[in-house]
Amino acid sequence: MDLEALNAISLQLRRDVVEMVYRTKDGHPGPSFSVADIITALYFEVMNIDSSNPDMIDRDRFVLSKGHSCPVLYAALARRGYFPVEDLYTLRYLHSKLQGHPYAPKTKGLDATTGSLGNGVSIGLGMALAARIQKQANLVYVVTGDGELGEGMIWEAAMAASHQKAANLTVFIDNNNYQSGGTVSEISGPYPIEDKWKAFGWHTQSIDGHDISQILHAVEKAKEERERPSAIICKTVKGNGVSFMVGENSWHKRVYTDEEYRIAMKELGGVV
């Protein structure tokens, strides 16, 4: 798929998120937008997956460690054909297949149950080691937040993955510099992020997480690694794509008014 088409999809996924949050009156739009381009690249270009065969043993795997960004992941799964787009508008409703945080048994196409922060790298490492044991060539991708790096278990997994030479594991760090309570600089101080992963023995790259060509290039570089797992630190913007959401951390979890909905959809190239 060419870049223009991928960029169009990433706008579509953001519009889907706006529509979901607006209609169901719940969800995390800001954190969805900062990973929208990473998820677009993975689900529409990078990953070897097949929505008509969702349990394919050698499919690539994806773990959304920052599970609260799931609206955009749900949108990607729907647009990739795992379930009808209409289902998106049941987000967080009783008996919906779309739980507030990802729950794999209920949602076709989801590889991992997540939501509680800090766990996804370990789960991804388990999948990567399983592929090695099963002699499968599939790759495993994980997205963590930057605030999430405060969870100690991330670093347990980072040390173990490097020791295990899990070169089939790639972790994207969504470095939007915000967490629930403010900026990560103020609250948890994870910087310098790249040096930390490097010190843990990972192959590291720092890129613009909203430039899909950079994302694709970084993935290719990661694939060339034979010994080390890869960390791709993605500079991102929480709320990217909608002007009034950028720099306004209340959009971590907030519902659009009618007016905000119209503006957001318009800015994202939609027809209201």
Next chain:
Amino acid sequence: MSSVDSTRIGFRDALLHLAKEREDIVFVSTDSLKVVKGEPFLEVFPDRVIELGISEQNGVGVASGLASSGLLPYICTYAGFLTMRACEQMRTFVSYPNLKVRFVGANGGLHGGNREGVSHQFIEDVGILRTMPNFTILCPADGNQVYQAMLASVDIEGPVYIRIGSGREEKVFPDGTPFPLGKIRTLIDEGSDVALFCHGFITNRVIEAAKQLKEEGVGVKVVEVATIKPLDQAGIATILEKTGCAVTIEDHTIINGLGSAIAEVIAEGNPAYLVRLGLQDVYGESGFPDELLDAYGMSVQDIVEGAKRAIKHTKV
């Protein structure tokens, strides 16, 4: 059929046996291979041992990833480092998605932790896991029963927890005795004055107490409840109906373990007088295994007296 005198060896030997038959079994070690003398497993299956170092939360997360990819991971380390340190990982990433991960918790009870002291004596593991849906919880009585429990539980859908000890358990069952998965087992049936419900490495004491009670003319039943979850409620209710009173004996806090489980059956339509023996909402301390059980209310004499107390209340 192996003859094993220790719960740790029982686990190790069963895992070796199962792994020879099935390619999906892997051992997840958090620097815990040595705990179960797992070197022979490593020699035979070097590619099926995943050594993660001392990181139990990570270990359970990795096990979740392995299981979701179709492997059958066994993660074995000290019971509390699993059920307390990695409690949330066991809940949210294994129990909730109902993944087939096998947890083997060592140092169960005061007997299991013995001289290590409280940080390594795990008296809460069963209680914690009882609150998690989907879990099967097994508390075998000795090494051979651990071996048999491993064989019996290998195909269970969803997570399984098997409690093991320090390796100093007394042999209770003859080699080859099957593990009664999901069912209670009456070990002694000498009348219906009182039922002694028990599990784990204290079963030998309960049998000893029952012999004394019998000599004193008490009609006693010894009932092993080695599957704590799912609980054989119907089997327990049938016993309670006959005896009208019971004693529970567990090397675990009496809160939310076997005593609580039996109390729930009693409260829900099977009235009986109950005496609960076990840790009375206190921690233990360092000591030799048998010495500890004696000091913390789980001596043979405590069991005999508990039975008499239960009978006395019932007759009044």
